[in-house]
Amino acid sequence: MQITVTVNGQSYTRDVEPRLLLVHFLRDDLGLTGTHWGCDTSNCGTCVVRMDGVPVKSCTVLAVMADGHEVGTVEGMAAGGELDPVQQGFVQCHGLQCGFCTPGMMLTARALLDSNPAPSEMDIREAISGQICRCTGYENIVRAVQWAAEHPAPTEAEVSA
Amino acid sequence: MTATEVPPVGFGRMIRKEDARFIRGEGHYVDDVQLPGMLHGAILRSPFAHARIVSIDTSAAEAHPKVRAVITGATLAGLNLAWMPTLSNDVQAVLATDKVRFQGQEVAFVVAEDRYAARDALELIDVDYDPLPAVIDARRALDPDAPTIRDDLEGKTGNHIFDWESGDRARTEEVFNSAEVVVAQDMLYPRVHPAPMETCGTVADFDKTTGKLTVWSTTQAPHAHRTLYALVAGIPEHKIRIISPDIGGGFGNKVGIYPGYVCAVVGSIVTGKAVKWVEDRSENLMSTSFARDYHMHGEIASTKDGKIVGLRVKVLADHGAFNGTAQPTKFPAGFFHIFTGSYDLQAAHCEVTGVYTNKCPGGVAYACSFRVTEAAYLVERMVDVLAYELKMDPAELRMKNLLRAEQFPYTSPTGWEYDSGDYPRAMRLAMELAGYDELRREQAALRRRWEAGDRGELMGIGISFFTEGVGAGPRKHMDILGLGMADGAELRVHPTGKAVLRISVQTQGQGHETTFAQIVAEELGIPVADIDVVHGDTDQTPFGLGTYGSRSTPVSGAAAAIVTRKVRDRARIVAAAMLEASPDDLQWEKGRWFVAGDPEQGRTIQEIALAAHSSLELPEGVEGHLDATTVYNPPNLTYPFGAYICVVDVDPGTGQVKVRRFIAVDDCGVRINPMIVEGQIHGGLADGIGMALMEVMAFDEEGNHLGASFMDYLLPTAVECPSWELGATVTPSPHHPLGAKGVGESATVGSPAAVVNAVLDALRPYNVRHADMPLTPAAVWRAIQGNQFRTDMAIQ
Numbered sequence: 001m002q003i004t005v006t007v008n009g010q011s012y013t014r015d016v017e018p019r020l021l022l023v024h025f026l027r028d029d030l031g032l033t034g035t036h037w038g039c040d041t042s043n044c045g046t047c048v049v050r051m052d053g054v055p056v057k058s059c060t061v062l063a064v065m066a067d068g069h070e071v072g073t074v075e076g077m078a079a080g081g082e083l084d085p086v087q088q089g090f091v092q093c094h095g096l097q098c099g100f101c102t103p104g105m106m107l108t109a110r111a112l113l114d115s116n117p118a119p120s121e122m123d124i125r126e127a128i129s130g131q132i133c134r135c136t137g138y139e140n141i142v143r144a145v146q147w148a149a150e151h152p153a154p155t156e157a158e159v160s161a
Numbered sequence: 162m163t164a165t166e167v168p169p170v171g172f173g174r175m176i177r178k179e180d181a182r183f184i185r186g187e188g189h190y191v192d193d194v195q196l197p198g199m200l201h202g203a204i205l206r207s208p209f210a211h212a213r214i215v216s217i218d219t220s221a222a223e224a225h226p227k228v229r230a231v232i233t234g235a236t237l238a239g240l241n242l243a244w245m246p247t248l249s250n251d252v253q254a255v256l257a258t259d260k261v262r263f264q265g266q267e268v269a270f271v272v273a274e275d276r277y278a279a280r281d282a283l284e285l286i287d288v289d290y291d292p293l294p295a296v297i298d299a300r301r302a303l304d305p306d307a308p309t310i311r312d313d314l315e316g317k318t319g320n321h322i323f324d325w326e327s328g329d330r331a332r333t334e335e336v337f338n339s340a341e342v343v344v345a346q347d348m349l350y351p352r353v354h355p356a357p358m359e360t361c362g363t364v365a366d367f368d369k370t371t372g373k374l375t376v377w378s379t380t381q382a383p384h385a386h387r388t389l390y391a392l393v394a395g396i397p398e399h400k401i402r403i404i405s406p407d408i409g410g411g412f413g414n415k416v417g418i419y420p421g422y423v424c425a426v427v428g429s430i431v432t433g434k435a436v437k438w439v440e441d442r443s444e445n446l447m448s449t450s451f452a453r454d455y456h457m458h459g460e461i462a463s464t465k466d467g468k469i470v471g472l473r474v475k476v477l478a479d480h481g482a483f484n485g486t487a488q489p490t491k492f493p494a495g496f497f498h499i500f501t502g503s504y505d506l507q508a509a510h511c512e513v514t515g516v517y518t519n520k521c522p523g524g525v526a527y528a529c530s531f532r533v534t535e536a537a538y539l540v541e542r543m544v545d546v547l548a549y550e551l552k553m554d555p556a557e558l559r560m561k562n563l564l565r566a567e568q569f570p571y572t573s574p575t576g577w578e579y580d581s582g583d584y585p586r587a588m589r590l591a592m593e594l595a596g597y598d599e600l601r602r603e604q605a606a607l608r609r610r611w612e613a614g615d616r617g618e619l620m621g622i623g624i625s626f627f628t629e630g631v632g633a634g635p636r637k638h639m640d641i642l643g644l645g646m647a648d649g650a651e652l653r654v655h656p657t658g659k660a661v662l663r664i665s666v667q668t669q670g671q672g673h674e675t676t677f678a679q680i681v682a683e684e685l686g687i688p689v690a691d692i693d694v695v696h697g698d699t700d701q702t703p704f705g706l707g708t709y710g711s712r713s714t715p716v717s718g719a720a721a722a723i724v725t726r727k728v729r730d731r732a733r734i735v736a737a738a739m740l741e742a743s744p745d746d747l748q749w750e751k752g753r754w755f756v757a758g759d760p761e762q763g764r765t766i767q768e769i770a771l772a773a774h775s776s777l778e779l780p781e782g783v784e785g786h787l788d789a790t791t792v793y794n795p796p797n798l799t800y801p802f803g804a805y806i807c808v809v810d811v812d813p814g815t816g817q818v819k820v821r822r823f824i825a826v827d828d829c830g831v832r833i834n835p836m837i838v839e840g841q842i843h844g845g846l847a848d849g850i851g852m853a854l855m856e857v858m859a860f861d862e863e864g865n866h867l868g869a870s871f872m873d874y875l876l877p878t879a880v881e882c883p884s885w886e887l888g889a890t891v892t893p894s895p896h897h898p899l900g901a902k903g904v905g906e907s908a909t910v911g912s913p914a915a916v917v918n919a920v921l922d923a924l925r926p927y928n929v930r931h932a933d934m935p936l937t938p939a940a941v942w943r944a945i946q947g948n949q950f951r952t953d954m955a956i957q
Contacts, residue, residue: 017277024276033193034186036409038358039442043871046358074186087184091176094840098670099183100358100409106184125879132871134358134410135670137843138879 003067007032008076016063022056023047025063026073034074034103038132045131048104049073055108057130074103077110085148086110095144097135104131109145118149168690170751171683174836177675178689179668188407192439194364194377200229202428202438203279204421205269205286206448207261210297210519210864211310212290214257214268221285222271227278229432231286232270232424234258242427244313245393248417248641249493251322251484252313253522255420261290262310262482263521264864265447270424272436295519295864296320298954299456299479302516310482310517320517322484327498328473328510328575336471336508340462346546349933350535351953352454352479352520352858354446354868355527356876357669359409361449362439365425369433375402378422381411382707384665385644387699389418394426405697411669412848412909413526414450416487416709443869450487450523451858454479454953455497455535461543467553469506469562474539476513478524484515485522487709488531489639489646495525495532496630498575502540503584503628503802504562509574519864528845528909530631531710537627541914542931545624545921549930554601555624555918556592563588563626570895577630579800580902581892582828588626591804591826594888597622600808604922611926616813619926620821623807623919627911630798631903632715633706641706647794648712649703650720652681652728654787656774658767660685660692662724665705666717667697671905672837673713677721679833680899684725686752687766703790711801711903714833715894720793722898727789734783735773736764799894799902803827807915811923816942818854818920820881825912826888829904830897839887842908846885849912851877853920857935861955 004013007030014029026032026049037059038046047058050072077084086109089095096102105128112119112127119127124145125138133141168175182188219231234256237243244252257268269286273279294308301307302320311317337343364377374396380386383403391398408415421438428436440449455476462471478494480486488495494513501509525531544562548555563584564571571579592598604620611619636645651663662681667673678692695701705717729749736754737744740762748757755763764772773787808822823846832838855875858868868874893900913934920936921929924945932944933952943949 019277027192028276031195032186033190034188036190036359037192038360038409039871041442041870041872044358044442074184078185083184090184091180094177094836096180096183096670097672097840097844098358098408098410099179099188100190102183103186121884125882129878129880132358132876132878134356134412134847134876135844136840137845137847137885138882139843139885140840142879142884 001064003064005066006070008073018062018064020063021059022061022063022066023058026058032073032075036100036103043132045104046101048107048131050107050111053111055111072107074106077106084110085151085153086113086145088151089144089147093140093144093147095136095140101131101133105133105141109148112145113149117152170686170688172679172833175675175689175834177672178678179672179674190359190407190409191362191364191377191379194437196364196366196435199435199437200272200274200432201276201279202425202436203271203283204267204424204444205283206444207257207264207266207268209261209290209292210264211293211295212261213293214260215289215291217269218287219269222282225278225282225285227274228271228282229274230272230428232256232427232431237427240427242394242423245418245423246642247483247485247522248487249484253483253485255423259313263519264866265444265521267420270428272428272432297519297860297862297864299454299477299516299518302518310519322480322515322517323493324512324514325493326510326512329508330510333471333473333508333510337460337462340470341465342463342551343460344547344550345458345460346543346931347458348542348931349953350453350455350457350538351934352451353527353852353856354451354858354874355412355414356446356874357410357412357414360440360442360445361415361419361421363422363425364435364437365429366435367426367429373400373402374426375404376426377404377406379408379415380405381415381669381709383667383697383699384704385641385706386418388644402700405667408669412528413452413709415669416526417450417485419449442871446858446874447866447869448521450485450526451521452524452527452529453535454524457539459539459543461547463547467551467558467561469504471506472501472509472540472543474500474511476511478513478515479518479520480515480524481518481520481522483522486524488525489633489641491638492531496530497532497536499533499577499628499630500536500539501573501575502537503564503626505564505568506574520860528848528906530629530906530910533629534910537910538914541625541627542917545918546930556597559624559626560585560588578797579628580797580894580896582800582802583890583892584626584802587802587804587826587828587890590888590890591806591824594826594886595806595824597806608926618810618812619923621809621811621919621921621923623915623917623922625805625911625915625918628800628802629907629910630800631711631906632795632799633710633712634795635797636794644706646706647792648705648717648720649790649792650717650724651703651790652724652788654728654770656771658687658691658770660687661695662692662721663695663702664717664721665703666708666713669708671713671841676833676837680718680721681725684722685729685766711905714901715799715897715903716793716795718901719795719898720791723793724789724791727791728787731787731789732766732769734780735769738777738779739764739769739772796896799830799897801827801829801902801904801907803907803911805911805915807919809919809923811920811941813945816938816945818936818941820850820883820916822886823883824886824888825908826890827904827907828890828892829907830892830894830902831900833901838904841904842887843885845906845908846912847877847882848909849916850881853913853916853934853936855935855937857952859953859955867955
């Protein structure tokens with residue numbers, strides 16, 4: 001089947017098997033290996049990407065379901081080369097160790113902050129509760145998201161002013 | 162706490178070098194490796210726990226248009242590769258030839274053009290099995306009528322693997338015979354799994370022309386793997402390159418060599434193409450190294466007023482179908498005999514019997530410090546069981562028996578020499594951070610309400626005080642398959658003063674690229690930014706045994722310090738030549754040698770590096786350049802310790818446990834990067850909550866694995882974990898050049914007992930003395946009803 005998917009603002013048209021998972025489409029067809037795969041059963045969330053802004057687990061989305069949609073991956077987080085505050089927060093607060101769950105965690109955190117710029121600790125814990133990290137015990141991930149909330153990126157108006 | 166704004170030159174909090182690539186999605190894990198013409202492998206696995214293989218028909222799979230090769234045990238037998246050595250001097254089937262011995266065992270390997278086609282072809286392989294009775298319950302493995310699992314071993318009948326003991330049996334008996342109080346308790350440390358987020362996998366690329374085999378692999382021990390591949394496959398060792406790229410968590414899961422790795426290598430040799438094999442999550446949980454499965458009978462002896470005098474334990478160890486545990490050769494039960502823990506007692510003795518069952522092989526994994534986890538759990542539960550019987554406060558009982566600072570170095574009843582410690586100080590700090598007395602008052606009020614008929618939540622306070630022995634060797638006592646546990650390091654300082662450190666251990670998330678650069682920076686006084694750490698590639702690094710058992714800092718960290726000091730000594734000679742002074746007259750300050758008494762007269766490392774590579778005349782016998790190599794053979798293990806306090810709320814109506822607080826005081830000696838150390842502890846504390854409350858790999862009576870996906874094998878998420886409260890004491894190791902001790906596994910070792918002790922403390926009004934992990938709502942509720950069940954078996 002032919003599909004056209006916009007990934008990180010760039011449009012890709014490809015012929016794919018109907019059964020191809022979005023995670024494999026991103027990784028194998030487009031070479032965007034920042035999205036990881038970890039469990040098959042939608043439990044671990046290392047494969048989280050944003051589809052039309054909503055975090056989804058790309059191991060349980062078929063590539064054909066993304067036809068005509070916008071997908072955001074970790075590779076698209078640093079707009080114009082400037083790190084997203086979430087990315088900065090993860091570095092500042094040691095929010096990652098092995099780095100495997102990190103892209104999914106950061107994308108979920110960004111989606112949370114887009115809808116809730118000042119989340120409580122429990123808001124953050126609940127937002128990432130569909131994702132597993134085996135290294136950090138979550139403590140520093142929570143702090144990283146709090147850091148990002150406290151250091152929002154300057155808005156376009158502020159930049160041009 | 163965030164890292165400091167100005168990076169330190171040496172030890173201290175600083176952000177990690179490796180983060181830059183990970184936060185951009187530019188990490189490079191095994192599954193990210195793409196090579197031209199690369200093929201994909203998939204493994205057909207046994208649905209039975211125990212069955213004879215009657216026949217395997219691969220013809221339909223071979224006819225699949227995208228399939229390039231189908232490899233079976235018969236194919237491998239022709240290459241003498243059907244069996245491979247395990248890390249415990251047993252053998253393990255790479256692909257089954259005669260029988261399958263656990264559910265999920267490897268039976269055939271398909272190589273195809275893409276990963277989907279490889280999976281499709283598995284469905285086309287027809288295997289005729291003749292099912293056999295299975296041994297699932299370790300407690301029945303030695304029954305006279307139990308079927309023999311390992312009939313492949315010449316003359317083998319029964320399922321016994323080994324008996325091992327430590328300590329003084331006779332002396333312990335004497336102590337027990339004359340003791341005022343003896344308490345016994347059976348307990349299980351269930352079968353659990355490290356479950357790193359990245360599963361295991363390999364890309365093998367054999368170049369027929371040069372005979373060179375390059376293997377990208379999820380390995381915590383690339384050099385040991387290289388030697389094993391050479392011994393198993395007969396490929397000369399200098400023609401093998403193992404690359405351990407970014408690794409998505411290890412925790413012990415990635416120490417051994419799995420059949421899939423060997424199959425990928427054979428697949429590449431057979432097809433002439435690179436072959437990638439990456440297991441899925443069910444394969445990871447069903448067939449790669451599990452941890453624990455220790456059935457323990459503990460006995461503790463004390464005086465009436467709570468002075469512990471003796472401890473003994475009998476362990477039945479379920480090692481699965483092949484003895485594939487990973488630990489130093491002389492220690493078949495790992496370091497379990499450190500089970501006397503942190504206490505001053507007169508005598509101790511342990512016996513461990515290993516048995517085969519129809520389950521996956523493994524046993525030493527999941528951040529266990531070679532079975533110190535099991536030992537720490539045993540002793541910390543036994544102390545609480547004693548407190549229960551004596552009706553003593555568990556903190557008071559521990560304070561009464563902890564080793565005192567002046568007893569170090571301390572030789573334990575089973576022969577360990579603990580290097581340093583101040584246990585009461587750590588315990589007092591944990592109690593202070595927790596507000597222990599206030600918590601007990603709150604609990605007393607809740608219990609009064611319970612006695613008055615209120616059946617709301619009960620609160621429990623659990624304590625664990627652990628001592629670990631980490632950083633194996635020394636090499637004279639410790640080897641794995643004959644490879645001594647010592648590690649190399651190599652440091653080169655380039656003419657402009659920038660340095661490259663090459664180490665034998667590699668990170669799976671622990672931050673070696675930062676920590677090891679900080680060690681060089683501390684010792685040489687050049688900025689961390691000027692130091693690159695090369696690791697995880699056998700062609701580029703010196704030999705060493707790898708990262709597991711919390712050994713990177715104790716062993717390789719020491720190697721890094723010593724190699725840097727060698728370079729510093731060379732720099733002194735060069736500086737002396739530059740200053741026309743005697744080396745003996747020079748004095749060191751961080752980054753600079755200067756003339757004693759004339760601080761103006763000095764040279765920085767950068768100036769010295771340039772001079773060392775120049776035409777400067779050096780004294781007779783002194784080589785130019787500024788580099789050095791070393792091999793570090795540790796004189797002893799290091800002994801980190803800690804005091805943990807967990808506070809839980811338990812709903813007796815549902816059995817639901819909520820972890821309210823967790824206070825962890827760790828002493829791992831000198832902290833190179835406290836931020837990274839704290840991160841290691843955080844992760845281990847979450848492990849403790851997982852194991853104590855959620856994680857178990859249980860089996861039904863036919864050997865079906867009941868925890869074979871993350872739907873069934875439950876891991877803690879951010880909502881089960883509290884915000885960790887950490888404290889620290891620092892008791893340097895006297896024999897480590899930096900005073901550092903290992904820490905990677907401390908929290909995983911110490912925390913499960915604290916959580917379990919807390920839950921049982923909450924259940925005190927119901928007179929529950931012990932219940933086995935995991936304390937799921939069902940297990941807690943059944944314990945309250947006085948109707949406990951075995952957590953490791955589906956059918957009792």
